[in-house]
Amino acid sequence: MRKLFGEYSQIIGYTCTGLVFGLSFFLLFLNFYHYKEVSIQTDKTKYVDDTYQKIMTNNEKIKNIVQNFDVNRYTGSENDYGLLSIQSRLEMCTKDFEDQKIASYFQKEKLSVSDIYDFGSLYNSKIVNSCIVKELYDFFASTPTNADSRFSSPKILNVTPIMKLEADSLIRRIDYVSSNLENNSSYYFNNKRARNHVFNVAKSSYYAIVTSYGDASDFLLEISNWFARYIGGAA
């Protein structure tokens, strides 16, 4: 009886050890595979270079418009303080686009998932928060309520909704990118399809961010052109 109990005890003990061995072996190799999976890198393409070139060209155009405006030569009926405010806001925005960190991400040949996430965070902090919200959205959105201190012309009131719409679109453009990329931080049962998914999400997020930078730059150029047309011969 005692021997039988000993034998059964041995069988159960070895079975338990075997099961634990299998589980830990699976988890250990799943970790190595997951590590390899999340360390994928996306190559830079010509599209990224072209977009960066476009942003730099747009910046130069905006700078020309801003520098050519001389408030002392302005003969129109508009509020001088309002025009100077737009001029300085556009100037601040061009500086945000020339940020060294943004340039370094555009020039990197290979980007990891964390690089892409940081690139997106930079878009949110430098372009969305610092330029679009703080400088442009704030100005155009608050113009109707502070009409006395800024613009009184109905022309700017007409352009405000379009500006707001465009700014709203740029602000929310890459919201989904952050949450998509954050999904790489937990386990799941890996297969080739899941790996492709992580790779595709990283790649598509990268292009979505680059496109957003380009569109934000176009938006800024649009405002600058509108500003140049608005001040007429003064520029």
Added chain:
Amino acid sequence: MKKIFNGLFYFLKFLLFVASFSLTLLIIVQMYNRLGKDVFDSIPVFVPYLCLLILFIINILLRQKSVTKCVFYNITCCLVFGTILVVGLRAMFDSNMILRAQLGRKINFNFFDYFIPFMKVMLYGLSISNFFLMFTGEKKEKKLAKLIKEEDIEQVI
């Protein structure tokens, strides 16, 4: 050869046990601080470690060779503690996982938290198998076999 391997894994088992326990403690304390929770609430996470420690002490004190000389059990222990170490180190140092930077203190708590149930299962599994291997009676069988051999020799003489 088997003896050398067993000795190596037996020694490694205790070393990895201490390392994995320390790493788990470090991450759990930081996690509970980050969440603003009382650290004493995390005691259930360490109960399997305590069970295993008690069983290891019993194995040493009672000189249970059926467990201490079991190469398979020792290898499994090393593998389990090694896995816990790998997961803990990845939660702390794998910068490619985005949430590591987002959750503060440079530790991916989300990743480690997901692993805790697996860790408990493995540690409780080791405790259960240790408990059952204690009663295999291998020691007595060997003694019996020795006695039979001695009797045979005497009969031949």
